[in-house]
Amino acid sequence: MTDKLIKRRFPNPVELAGLLKFRKLILNSRQRRLSKAFTIEDLRNIAKRRTPSEPFDYTDGGADDELSLKRARDAFKKIEFQPRILEDVSDVSLSVDLFGKESKLPFGIAPTGFTRMMHTEGEYAGAVAAKEAGIPFALSTMGTRSIEEVSSVAAEGRNWFQLYMWKDRERSQELIQRAAKAGYETLMVTVDVPVAGNRVRDKRNGMTIPPTLTAKTIVGAIPRVEWWWNFLTTDSLKFASLDSWDGTVAELLDFMFDPTVDIDDLKWIRKQWPGKLIVKGIQTVEDAKRVVDGGADAVLLSNHGGRQLDRAPVPFLLLPEVVREIGKDVPVHVDTGIMSGMDIVASYAQGASFTYIGRAYLYGLMAGGVDGVRKSIQILESEIQRTMKLLGVGDMRELTPQHLKLL
Numbered sequence: 225m226t227d228k229l230i231k232r233r234f235p236n237p238v239e240l241a242g243l244l245k246f247r248k249l250i251l252n253s254r255q256r257r258l259s260k261a262f263t264i265e266d267l268r269n270i271a272k273r274r275t276p277s278e279p280f281d282y283t284d285g286g287a288d289d290e291l292s293l294k295r296a297r298d299a300f301k302k303i304e305f306q307p308r309i310l311e312d313v314s315d316v317s318l319s320v321d322l323f324g325k326e327s328k329l330p331f332g333i334a335p336t337g338f339t340r341m342m343h344t345e346g347e348y349a350g351a352v353a354a355k356e357a358g359i360p361f362a363l364s365t366m367g368t369r370s371i372e373e374v375s376s377v378a379a380e381g382r383n384w385f386q387l388y389m390w391k392d393r394e395r396s397q398e399l400i401q402r403a404a405k406a407g408y409e410t411l412m413v414t415v416d417v418p419v420a421g422n423r424v425r426d427k428r429n430g431m432t433i434p435p436t437l438t439a440k441t442i443v444g445a446i447p448r449v450e451w452w453w454n455f456l457t458t459d460s461l462k463f464a465s466l467d468s469w470d471g472t473v474a475e476l477l478d479f480m481f482d483p484t485v486d487i488d489d490l491k492w493i494r495k496q497w498p499g500k501l502i503v504k505g506i507q508t509v510e511d512a513k514r515v516v517d518g519g520a521d522a523v524l525l526s527n528h529g530g531r532q533l534d535r536a537p538v539p540f541l542l543l544p545e546v547v548r549e550i551g552k553d554v555p556v557h558v559d560t561g562i563m564s565g566m567d568i569v570a571s572y573a574q575g576a577s578f579t580y581i582g583r584a585y586l587y588g589l590m591a592g593g594v595d596g597v598r599k600s601i602q603i604l605e606s607e608i609q610r611t612m613k614l615l616g617v618g619d620m621r622e623l624t625p626q627h628l629k630l631l
């Protein structure tokens with residue numbers, strides 16, 4: 225009946241022409257690819273198509289049943305924000321104080337090993353993108369560029385060095401001295417790896433470092449030609465910490481991870497390192513207190529992105545208790561499971577002083593080298609900014625547990 229009330233006319237060709245819009249042609253194939261990513265999950269999907277399954281699974285996977293990783297990601301999804309309305313949020317500041325200096329964004333890049341296996345631009349891409357964004361970049365002991373190489377491509381960046389502790393104090397000392405000499409401002413000591421986690425995907429894939437050519441990898445290489453071309457035409461993998469390694473991967477890991485390391489070794493490192501010291505991989509309140517007594521300037525709650533102990537505590541859920549116990553003395557940082565800017569906002573509301581991304585930047589890296597890492601950072605930045613405005617909060621430090629309910 226109402227259609228009788230509506231008068232019809234012929235379509236107006238001028239109006240019709242105005243509606244026609246062609247997508248802007250992006251000639252650069254990397255930029256074209258990245259322009260289709262709106263979330264970190266989109267970057268992951270692109271990464272999966274472009275990277276051989278061994279390095280992709282090495283990055284994407286966790287230990288054993290991968291429950292630590294799943295639970296960490298689920299915990300972020302099980303929150304409900306409590307927004308405030310009618311607040312002036314025309315100006316939102318995402319910068320935070322980090323050891324007396326500004327970090328332009330409330331997150332940094334976590335240390336990751338073998339990064340040049342995910343994409344040939346590896347650590348350079350992470351360090352350069354971090355420098356441009358004004359956030360810290362942590363180079364892993366198992367990184368595939370040397371301490372000096374990274375500081376030379378991102379000299380004005382905030383470069384940090386992550387150390388796996390060894391009983392071999394001479395070697396540890398040598399690395400600490402090299403990092404200090406190259407201008408690294410903070411040392412991050414990882415303490416959750418007495419042995420390597422049980423990465424079942426890597427076992428199933430028959431993963432080796434560098435990847436070996438089998439019939440399966442050759443078939444998988446066909447749609448991933450760029451990765452192989454990059455891999456075969458650039459210098460071979462070497463490690464941040466070692467000039468060369470003659471042994472097998474298993475021997476390398478046995479050497480890197482030392483089950484005999486204890487709190488006295490941490491105290492020893494504290495004495496060697498002149499800068500700030502973060503202890504990474506804390507999973508209980510008691511250990512948080514212990515490492516603060518051992519000289520930590522900050523504690524990083526982390527279960528290594530679910531790559532070590534499976535069924536481990538969820539770092540995000542551990543935050544309030546740890547912050548209550550030691551938050552007055554030292555800042556409490558957090559990582560594991562962050563896939564969105566909303567996860568970062570939620571972490572600050574739970575009391576975190578800083579956050580880190582591991583896979584969220586590696587997916588960008590695999591999707592498009594340094595431009596992909598820039599894209600990861602941009603996606604997170606815009607998600608944080610929008611969430612803050614929708615929550616009615618103008619500054620990261622104004623976030624409180626009142627902005628959050630755990631469902």
Ligand SMILES: Cc1cc2nc3c(=O)[nH]c(=O)nc-3n(C[C@H](O)[C@H](O)[C@H](O)COP(=O)(O)O)c2cc1C
Nearest residue numbers: 283334335336337364414528529560561581582583
């Ligand atoms: C591929 C990969 C390699 C990693 N290598 C290291 C490492 O060498 N040293 C370290 O302390 N943590 C390492 N981590 C753990 C990260 O520093 C970080 O704790 C973790 O990725 C955070 O979880 P997320 O990936 O969910 O963000 C690695 C993580 C990934 C994904």
